[in-house]
Amino acid sequence: DQQVKQNSPSLSVQEGRISILNCDYTNSMFDYFLWYKKYPAEGPTFLISISSIKDKNEDGRFTVFLNKSAKHLSLHIVPSQPGDSAVYFCAAHRNSGNTPLVFGKGTRLSVIA
Amino acid sequence: DAGVIQSPRHEVTEMGQEVTLRCKPISGHDYLFWYRQTMMRGLELLIYFNNNVPIDDSGMPEDRFSAKMPNASFSTLKIQPSEPRDSAVYFCASSLRARGGYTFGSGTRLTVV
Numbered sequence: 001d002q003q004v005k006q007n008s009p010s011l012s013v014q015e016g017r018i019s020i021l022n023c024d025y026t027n028s029m030f031d032y033f034l035w036y037k038k039y040p041a042e043g044p045t046f047l048i049s050i051s052s053i054k055d056k057n058e059d060g061r062f063t064v065f066l067n068k069s070a071k072h073l074s075l076h077i078v079p080s081q082p083g084d085s086a087v088y089f090c091a092a093h094r095n096s097g098n099t100p101l102v103f104g105k106g107t108r109l110s111v112i113a
Numbered sequence: 114d115a116g117v118i119q120s121p122r123h124e125v126t127e128m129g130q131e132v133t134l135r136c137k138p139i140s141g142h143d144y145l146f147w148y149r150q151t152m153m154r155g156l157e158l159l160i161y162f163n164n165n166v167p168i169d170d171s172g173m174p175e176d177r178f179s180a181k182m183p184n185a186s187f188s189t190l191k192i193q194p195s196e197p198r199d200s201a202v203y204f205c206a207s208s209l210r211a212r213g214g215y216t217f218g219s220g221t222r223l224t225v226v
C-alpha cells in the first residue's frame with residue numbers, strides 16, 4: 001500500500017520552461033515533506049522540504065507547494081536546466097515519534113536543451 | 114567526512130549464493146537505514162537501526178534477508194540464499210534524526226543471475 005504516490009514515472013520539459021512534479025499522500029498523520037534528487041550511480045540527495053504548517057517553501061529555482069486538504073504537494077523548478085535531469089523522490093514523515101521517511105516511487109525528469 | 118560508504122558498488126552473483134552488503138555510516142549519526150530501489154516499488158525501507166539497535170524490520174521481504182549493526186560504524190545486509198528477484202539497488206543512509214537529514218551512500222547494484 002503506497003502511502004506516498006508519484007503517479008508520473010517520467011516527465012520531459014524543455015530547457016528554460018517550468019517543471020512541475022507531483023506527489024500525493026494518503027496518511028493524514030504526515031506532517032513533514034521532503035524532495036530528494038537522484039543522479040545515476042549516486043544516492044539520493046536532499047533538495048527541499050516543507051512543514052505542514054506552511055503551504056509554500058522556496059529555495060532559488062525550487063519551490064514546493066503543499067495542499068493539505070487535497071493531500072497533495074508539488075515541486076516547481078523554474079527555469080529548468082539540463083542539469084536538473086534526474087529522478088526526484090517525494091518523501092513524508094509521520095508526526096509520531098522517530099519513524100523513518102516514506103518515499104514515493106520517483107519521477108524521472110528529463111530537461112531537453 | 115567521506116559520507117556514507119557502501120561496498121561493493123556492484124555485485125553479480127548466482128542464484129542460491131550468499132550476498133553481503135556493507136555500510137559505514139557518518140560518524141555521530143544515530144540512525145541507519147537500509148532501502149531498496151526497484152522500478153516497481155521505488156525506494157522501500159527494509160530495516161532501520163537507532164543507536165545500533167534494530168527498530169523495525171517489517172520491510173525485510175523474507176527470512177532470507179538479515180541485517181546487523183555490531184557497532185556504530187558498521188552495518189551489513191545479508192541475503193541467503195539470493196534469488197533473481199532480489200536484483201535491485203540497495204542503499205544505506207544515516208542521519209542524526211528520523212525526520213530528515215538523511216545522507217545516502219552511492220548504493221550497491223545487486224544482480225542475481
